[in-house]
Amino acid sequence: MHAIVTGGASGIGRASALRLGQRLKITIADRDLAGAQKTAEDICASGGSASAVEVDVSHRASVAAMVASARKANGPVTALFANAGINRRAPVDLIREEDWDLMMATHVKGVMLCCQAVLPDMVAGGGGAIVNTSSDFAIMGVAGNATYTSAKTAIYSFTKSIALELAPHKIRVNAIGPGPIDTPLLASGRSSGQHAELKEKFARLLPLGRMGTPEEVAVVVDFLLSEKASYITGQLVHPNGGQLMW
């Protein structure tokens, strides 16, 4: 069994790769090759089997090369965690067209390209499992973050539709909707003061009284990609501290 984890150099992807590496061969794919190599080395140091590959998930040729390299190193792909992501926050009147295009290319097109690229192995192998990283923000409105929320809603919608298409092939497709998780992405574009303020706000407002950790998301990813989740497909599962209940 072999999983590709995109965005595996950092945050949620790294924590998920480390956890999945306890039971699967892992290909860590990221535009940050050094970071991906570090995650792969850490998995191997714990007795697992992993390799790293550089990818830009928003480019078809790069994604095709990622899957070819992954297959060569670790055999046919049986699981995918399509997770790479960025953020560009701005109120609606200040959204820049190039930021909108980059966000849609990274998140929406990136997830689509990665799902497409692993399908031949999964169909030939008689099944598989995919988890796409969406967000609580797929459902909630968030002032000042409309580009990101739009991308995450699209990923959720894409996940549901392809879950229907791929069920006959025994390929399960789910999405995760994390709440605020303490990673470099959450800190990006914010001063250390703003980041500290945000932490304090979550401590005050979230039902569970704190931000989540990447490891708390990795548990959910591991479950959804495992046989334990054999009757779950097309769902958005929320490790979110109770931020959103619906």
Ligand SMILES: NC(=O)c1ccc[n+]([C@@H]2O[C@H](COP(=O)([O-])OP(=O)(O)OC[C@H]3O[C@@H](n4cnc5c(N)ncnc54)[C@H](O)[C@@H]3O)[C@@H](O)[C@H]2O)c1
């Ligand atoms: N941190 C949160 O609060 C939170 C909440 C909900 C959803 N998410 C989502 O979780 C995912 C992981 O985010 P994180 O918080 O772990 O952030 P992170 O910045 O720690 O990790 C993101 C990784 O994606 C990689 N990446 C970015 N663009 C890429 C591209 N085009 N091709 C390949 N790799 C690329 C980065 O190099 C990085 O290693 C993202 O999709 C993010 O939107 C995060």
